[in-house]
Amino acid sequence: MGQVYERFLGKVIRLTPAHRAVIELKPEVRKAGGVYYTPTYIVNYIVKETVGKLLEGKKPGPRGGASKLKILDPACGSGSFLLGAYQYLLNWHRDQYVNDDPVEWAKGKNPCLYRKSSDDWRLTTDERKRILLNNIYGVDKDEQAVEVTKLSLLLKVLEGEDEETIQRQLSLFQQRALPDLGNNIKCGNSLVGSDFYDGLQSTLFDDEEMHGTNAFDWDNEFPEIMKSGGFDAVIGNPPYLRIQSLQEYYAHHIEYFIKHYKSAVKRFDLYLLFAEKGFSLLNKGGYLGLICPHKFLNSDFGSGLRQFFIDNSALRSFISFGNNPVFNQVSTYTGILRLGKDQDDTFKYYEFPDMPIAELPSRLTSLSNSAFAQYRLPNFTSQPWVLTNPGAQLVLRKISKQPHTLDKVTNKILVGVQSGIDNIHVLRKMGEPCEGLVKVFSERAKASIEIETGLLKPFLRGEDIHRYDEPNYFYYCIYPYKIVGGKTKILEEAELQENCPLGYAYLKEYRAELIKIRDSQKTNPKYWYSCHRSRNMMVFETDRIITPEISLGCNMTLSPAGIYHNTKVYSLLLSPTQTERQAYWLGLLNSKLLWWFLSNTGYVLRGGYFTFKTNYLKPFPIRTINFDDPVDAVLHDKMVALVERMLALHRKLSEAKSPQIKTLLKREIDTTDRQIDNLVYKLYELTDEEIEIVEGASGRTKS
Numbered sequence: 001m002g003q004v005y006e007r008f009l010g011k012v013i014r015l016t017p018a019h020r021a022v023i024e025l026k027p028e029v030r031k032a033g034g035v036y037y038t039p040t041y042i043v044n045y046i047v048k049e050t051v052g053k054l055l056e057g058k059k060p061g062p063r064g065g066a067s068k069l070k071i072l073d074p075a076c077g078s079g080s081f082l083l084g085a086y087q088y089l090l091n092w093h094r095d096q097y098v099n100d101d102p103v104e105w106a107k108g109k110n111p112c113l114y115r116k117s118s119d120d121w122r123l124t125t126d127e128r129k130r131i132l133l134n135n136i137y138g139v140d141k142d143e144q145a146v147e148v149t150k151l152s153l154l155l156k157v158l159e160g161e162d163e164e165t166i167q168r169q170l171s172l173f174q175q176r177a178l179p180d181l182g183n184n185i186k187c188g189n190s191l192v193g194s195d196f197y198d199g200l201q202s203t204l205f206d207d208e209e210m211h212g213t214n215a216f217d218w219d220n221e222f223p224e225i226m227k228s229g230g231f232d233a234v235i236g237n238p239p240y241l242r243i244q245s246l247q248e249y250y251a252h253h254i255e256y257f258i259k260h261y262k263s264a265v266k267r268f269d270l271y272l273l274f275a276e277k278g279f280s281l282l283n284k285g286g287y288l289g290l291i292c293p294h295k296f297l298n299s300d301f302g303s304g305l306r307q308f309f310i311d312n313s314a315l316r317s318f319i320s321f322g323n324n325p326v327f328n329q330v331s332t333y334t335g336i337l338r339l340g341k342d343q344d345d346t347f348k349y350y351e352f353p354d355m356p357i358a359e360l361p362s363r364l365t366s367l368s369n370s371a372f373a374q375y376r377l378p379n380f381t382s383q384p385w386v387l388t389n390p391g392a393q394l395v396l397r398k399i400s401k402q403p404h405t406l407d408k409v410t411n412k413i414l415v416g417v418q419s420g421i422d423n424i425h426v427l428r429k430m431g432e433p434c435e436g437l438v439k440v441f442s443e444r445a446k447a448s449i450e451i452e453t454g455l456l457k458p459f460l461r462g463e464d465i466h467r468y469d470e471p472n473y474f475y476y477c478i479y480p481y482k483i484v485g486g487k488t489k490i491l492e493e494a495e496l497q498e499n500c501p502l503g504y505a506y507l508k509e510y511r512a513e514l515i516k517i518r519d520s521q522k523t524n525p526k527y528w529y530s531c532h533r534s535r536n537m538m539v540f541e542t543d544r545i546i547t548p549e550i551s552l553g554c555n556m557t558l559s560p561a562g563i564y565h566n567t568k569v570y571s572l573l574l575s576p577t578q579t580e581r582q583a584y585w586l587g588l589l590n591s592k593l594l595w596w597f598l599s600n601t602g603y604v605l606r607g608g609y610f611t612f613k614t615n616y617l618k619p620f621p622i623r624t625i626n627f628d629d630p631v632d633a634v635l636h637d638k639m640v641a642l643v644e645r646m647l648a649l650h651r652k653l654s655e656a657k658s659p660q661i662k663t664l665l666k667r668e669i670d671t672t673d674r675q676i677d678n679l680v681y682k683l684y685e686l687t688d689e690e691i692e693i694v695e696g697a698s699g700r701t702k703s
Helices: 002-009 027-032 040-055 080-100 125-135 143-158 163-173 207-213 223-227 251-260 270-280 300-312 357-365 390-399 493-499 501-508 511-520 582-589 592-601 630-655 659-683 688-698
Strands: 011-015 021-025 071-073 113-117 120-123 136-140 185-187 231-236 282-293 315-320 334-340 346-351 373-376 410-415 426-429 437-442 447-452 456-460 475-478 481-484 487-490 544-548 557-559 569-574
Touching: 040 080, 040 231, 040 282, 040 334, 040 357, 071 080, 080 113, 080 120, 080 125, 080 136, 080 143, 080 231, 120 125, 125 136, 125 143, 136 143, 143 185, 231 270, 270 282, 270 300, 270 334, 390 592, 390 688, 447 501, 493 501, 501 511, 544 582, 557 582, 569 582, 582 630, 582 659, 592 659, 592 688, 630 659
Parallel strands: 071 136, 071 231, 136 185, 231 282, 315 346
Antiparallel strands: 011 021, 113 120, 282 334, 315 334, 346 373, 410 569, 426 437, 426 475, 437 447, 456 475, 481 487, 544 557, 544 569
16 A cells, blocks of 8 residues: 555645646655655564564563553654554564463453464454554654555554454444544654744745644653653654755755754755654663665764764664665665664674665575674764774774875875856867867857967866776866966956957856856956866876766776866875875776775765765775885886786777777776786785675676
């Protein structure tokens, strides 16, 4: 039913000004990418690790300890988690009764069991209703979702019954077959309390925002539960929605979240708030289990939640599904988060390697305790966390013993130029320079024009950079700067007009627009023709290593002096105190070991890509060369020779016409690549077992 109802839960019917009815996604659902049903095996695992643990040592029956457990899904949607928890409770009670004394439990005024056949004992409808009303609670801001959840749970009460058994039980108890779930499943915004409107004028809110707020007072809605300390289990799949997506519709919510939630920092996501809120709703000794994206572990916006976990000794375990998309229709990378209110400062971590999705259910259910890495929360800060499986943890620890990091051996790791308005400043290359002019195509003018070569810089984008390939640029950037005394200085307007009249005339056509954008960007409007963020020209006028910002595998190469790039590319300028050849560094940085390191410490994006930004490159442990050691010197020279051969092979491949020649060159490239990887393993003194960990996890994703 949940899979059927997810098709309409996020949709509304709206009348257009022309009085036509259109069906469209609700704003928050559209921004989140839809409503998705959680796979059953994940629901079952989370229920077992929360509800199952709480039931250990409990007694069944109306007066047993199990009857006091309160289980909540604060974003219940179509009810998949509540159905899973309810089914678990039904099975557990039935098994407890049968294993104890089924005949005895079938006696009395209010029996818990009845015999369907000689060896088929079942819970009575009355007992199923009692468990539902005692144990299961849910909240959702969507009225449709609440009704679907209620209906699904009520159908579960009657599951397995037929007319004969229902009538027999009703005749005994003289009551309605189905209970009223109005006190259990409620409509409201779990994240927003009744204090939302304090100090705000109601006239500030339109109907959509008022309806979308749907403030929910937990103390008033569940008074007995909250007075007793809260819920025993909080489970579910909260919405994944970055806060900038709410800006257009619910601006006042952002202010409220920042004021009330420690996890609401930077460009936060709603699932962070649900984790924090869910923990605050737990009773002492309670457990939370959610499926949510794993980006919070090592992203900037997760710093608030990480600190919250540390301050409250909250985290018990996290199982990352890695790059495996568990939802059929979306490539959001998730994991299973488990929190506990039992004052334990240790937690476990496991990450799945890439595998066929069909294997995940069996692998998840068979996870043993030895598969997890163990950590202590006091050893962490709000800075990004590096969490790995036990084997990878040992390899990371070993290679991190290197005395140098990339930060220490580079003079600068620099992001590229931000023009401000690309379709004005960035021009497509139409031909080679001739007599001081270059023919280019302007997207803004929709025409080809000529501009002075002195005003243009060859300009790379992220997609123009490939592993070991010579950079091939297809664009120029208007760059009105010059080097004076080793520093970058902007051209004065009179100088620009005199020396580059064609370029100046082109820019002047958009002077009013450029001044407006400079004002909004708080850039000096006097230099209306400037770039929004210029960079040190001395870096670009030096040969260096460059990398795309987003990449699947390491795709670094060498850039000759004079080539500039945009913000989707980073330049690595090695320190002049380092005596190693640049080819040595390129081989090291393009190795499988670096990719494996980034895969374990960096920031994963859709499709298994990683971001190669400064903060993720700086920590890489670098193996420097001791040239006084003959063995080290030989290894250095061997690396240089292999990388120079790799660069030559890529040049030949780009020039090759014959398919047979291309195939031969690709084979030689693969062989050389493996030789470089093996040399890097030798430099870092990895054992065969450690190499196997790196090779098995990193895969063959270089491109």
